[in-house]
Amino acid sequence: MVSELTEAIIVLAIMALILLFMAIKQGKHIEGLKEGKKLFLNVLPLLLIAFIIVGFIEILLPEATLQAWLGEESGWKGLIIGPIIGALVQGGPYAFFPLFDAVFRDSVTIGTAVAMITAWGMINIGHLPYEFAFLGPRFVLLKYCIYIALPSLAGLLANILFG
Amino acid sequence: MNKTALGMAAATVTLALIAFFQGGLALVGQGFLTGGQTLLRVFPxxxxxxxxxxxxxxxxxRKIVTDWLGQRAGWKGPFLGTLLGALVPGGPFFFYPLMATLIVSGANVGTMISFVAAKTLWYIGRIPIEIAFAGLEITVVRFLITFAIxxxxxxxxxxxxxxxxxKIKEEVEALQAKNKSQKSGE
Structure with a gap:
C-alpha cells in the first residue's frame, strides 16, 4: 500500500511540475495555483462527507457479499453489475474514487474495475439532465446507442488481456 | 453542488443510523475513524x-476550444475533439453547455461524440485522483483499452x-430559443 501511494505521489508530482513549468512560461502560475486552491476549498465539504460515507460503507458492507457479486467467482456477472453500480454513483471523482478504493478495489477483477470506472465516466446517469437540457434527445439517443455496451466490453477485454 | 452535498449528507445520516443499530455508538465512531484515516492517508x-x-x-x-473545434475542423474534428476533450477542465454543468455552443457554431456531431467520450474517459485532470485511489495498474489498463474509442x-x-x-443542430437551437424565452419571461 505504502509503495503504491508513493508511486502515485511521484507520478503526480512530475505532472504538477511539468504544468507549473508551462504555466510559469506563460506567466499564469499564480493564477493557476489560486484556481487550484479555490477548487479545493469548493470541494472540501463534499470531500469530507465522501470520506465519512466511505468509512461507513467499509465497516458495514460484508466482504463476502461483495466477493460473490463482483469478485473472481462472480464471473461475467461482475461485468454487468460493475458498470451498473458505476453509472449510478454520483458526486464526481472525489466521491467516486475514494469509494472505489475503499469498497471495490480489493474484491473485483481488473475487468470489473475497468468496466465500473468506464461506466461511471461515460454513461453516468447524473449527466442525463444536462445532456437533455443542452443537447436534446436526439444527441442523448445517439450517445447512449454508441456507448452503453462499451464499459462491459472494455472490462471483458481487460480480463482477457490483463486478467 | 448543493443538491449533491445534501444527498450525500442524507446518505451519511442513513449509514450512521444503520451502524448505530448494528453496533451502537462504538460502530458509528469506527465509521468516522475509518473515513478520517483514509482521508489522511491520501491527503498529499x-x-x-x-x-x-x-x-x-x-x-x-474556452476560446482555444471554440477556435479548434468549430466548422473549420473538418475531417480532423474527431481527433481534435478527442485531444481537447482530454484537456478541457470542468464538470458536466460546464462542458455540456460548451458542446451546445460548439454545435451551434458549426462543429460536427462526430467531433462532439469524440469530445464527450474523451472528456469522460481520458480527462487528464481526473487521472491524478484515479491513480491515487484505483492504483497505477488499473488506470493504465483502463487507459490502454479505451484508448481508441x-x-x-x-x-x-x-x-x-x-x-x-x-438535425441535432436544429434541436439544440430550439432548446436554446426555449431557454431564452423562459429567461426573458421571468
Missing amino acids: ILILAFIIAGLSSKLIS PILAGIAVDIFLPGYTN
Missing part, C-alpha cells in the same frame, strides 16, 4: 491533484450518419 495526493487541476484550467481557455466513435458517426449534424 489530493493537494497535488488540485494543483494540477488549477494549473491546467488556466492553461486552456473516442476517435473511432467520432469518425464512425461522421461517416455513417452525415445528416445527423444538422
